[in-house]
Amino acid sequence: MSDKAVIIYSGGMDSFTVLHHALSKGLKPCALSFDYGQRHSKELKYAENVCRTLNIEHTLVDITSINQLLAGSSLTSDIPIPEGHYEEPSMQSTVVPNRNMILLSLAIGHAVSIGANKVFYGAHSGDHAIYPDCRPEFVKKMNDVSQIANYDAVDICTPYLSNDKGEILADGLRMGLDYSQTWTCYNGRELACGQCGACQERLEAFEVNGKTDPLEYEAS
Template sequence: MTQKAVVIYSGGMDSFTVLNKVVKQGGEVHALSFNYGQKHSKELDYAANVCKSMGISHKVVDISAINFLLAGSALTDSVPMPEGHYEAENMAQTVVPNRNMILLSLAVGYAVSIDAAQVYYGAHGGDHAIYPDCRPEFVQKMNDVCAIANYEAVQIVTPYLHQSKVEILTDGLSMGLDYSQTWTCYNGREKACGKCGACQERLEAFAENGLTDPCEYES
């Protein structure tokens, strides 16, 4: 029997690669996206389009009512969006308090309800400097909790936890993935800004792979 898996799918590069990786491994994927009150939902549109084209079960969960509890982040609040590389100190302004613990908890509940043994998310090595909820110790502790939180143990799986964005893209390209189907920019305008940390890291990944990003940029 094909094993069911829940994939937290934002519509960005990392989760797009994870989604396709699980599909290619033969898993029965149930994609889960969240509107948690982020400033724009463009990523969610990309996620919906990909899942529709691939025939993947996809649920978009509106938890935007909790937005007022997650104040202080440039992604959810009136804080200006910082520009520059991810490892710059000002990128800490893009941390959404406790986001991944909240999303993983909901995803695990969904996994239990559909008899899925695993929940995947796209934490990677480049996130460690800024995002505490993408670090190996966080993933390990969440796994410990998810093993005992329900009658059925659920495993948190992070295929790229120790790899860079460059390596994720390399893997995705080896699978023949089309990254024009993803949205990474923290700004939800018609074209990607090319200046925020998400854009900078994405552009760097394509450059390191000797390729031009298919995403359209303002400059």
């Protein structure tokens, strides 16, 4: 059985923890990041820095050309990033149509080509309300397809599918991870905004763990 695993690695908190989870299981991670035109592409620089520090294979793929097919998301189009809690209906504007199905399809193909039999991504329970492609039923169906789409079956692994961001952070803190090496804010400015749903969920995770977020935020 191969010890290689493809990690869909955005540079955010969740995928950062997933990457180290795979390492803790003795797997050899091959990090795969995507530039899909997200306005918070700053996260990709964080991903690059982490992989360089850990001496982990890192592939960055430019898929911005498909944006003409995926209009309507505030993450990729000229639409304001909503402020407020992550589960508010306004956050639905941050959905990128079919994003995880596209990224998983590419990651599965990459896994087959390098002889890996696992693809990890950071779906978690805090995403279930807003993002259909992070829900258990989606993961199950995609995994079913991934078993038959190629001659070599690939497992889709979501170690935190039933956990919220606070629990993911708790696991990362147990592993001694430094979350200053991650970027979460949906705005790609110099400092995190602290107001978008992604920032609020991150700050709540640190609060429930009795910790202070090491990132610097804009003054409110």
